[in-house]
Amino acid sequence: MKRQDYLSWDEYFMGIAMLSAQRSKDPSTQVGACIANHDHKILSMGYNGMPTGCSDDEMCWEREGEELQTKYPYVCHAELNAILNNDGGSLKGTSIYVTLFPCNECAKAIIQCGIKEVVFMQDKYADTAGVIASKRMFDMAGVAYRQYIPTEKTLTLTF
Numbered sequence: 001m002k003r004q005d006y007l008s009w010d011e012y013f014m015g016i017a018m019l020s021a022q023r024s025k026d027p028s029t030q031v032g033a034c035i036a037n038h039d040h041k042i043l044s045m046g047y048n049g050m051p052t053g054c055s056d057d058e059m060c061w062e063r064e065g066e067e068l069q070t071k072y073p074y075v076c077h078a079e080l081n082a083i084l085n086n087d088g089g090s091l092k093g094t095s096i097y098v099t100l101f102p103c104n105e106c107a108k109a110i111i112q113c114g115i116k117e118v119v120f121m122q123d124k125y126a127d128t129a130g131v132i133a134s135k136r137m138f139d140m141a142g143v144a145y146r147q148y149i150p151t152e153k154t155l156t157l158t159f
């Protein structure tokens with residue numbers, strides 16, 4: 001008889017997004033994303049981080065203060081990194097698994113590259129204009145979004 005406690009596709013793709021988030025150097029919010037197609041193939045992954053060539057050690061990671069001294073103008077979001085990390089093939093009709101609901105800038109990129117489904121874990125910025133705008137754009141553009149339903153399964157990774 002086959003194993004019964006294997007990961008579902010949702011658990012697998014969200015698990016990859018969660019693992020990717022652990023690469024983030026952001027001290028307050030680590031976000032991961034994983035893009036998969038209808039054949040359950042993973043096409044790309046990403047996490048929030050500074051652009052290539054912009055040193056993680058030299059850039060600011062502050063949330064507050066003079067804008068140019070915060071992380072916000074510089075950090076590349078997990079979803080955008082996952083889209084840009086894709087190796088040239090089409091992302092049309094794919095699903096993006098992301099640990100935090102996409103902001104409006106990532107929502108535009110998600111729509112423009114043809115991703116058709118967003119599966120998110122947290123929505124802690126649901127009340128912000130950015131996330132409200134994302135949902136408005138997804139609704140208009142026919143991008144489905146659904147919250148990942150936690151399964152309480154625990155997986156221990158020992159490195």
Ligand SMILES: Nc1ccn([C@H]2C[C@H](O)[C@@H](COP(=O)(O)O)O2)c(=O)n1
Nearest residue numbers: 028029031048077078100101102103
């Ligand atoms: N959907 C999102 C939303 C945010 N991020 C990144 C941008 C920042 O690095 C961090 C948020 O920081 P906070 O304001 O919570 O201190 O998360 C992302 O990658 N994707």
Ligand SMILES: [Zn+2]
Nearest residue numbers: 077103105106
């Ligand atoms: Zn974003």
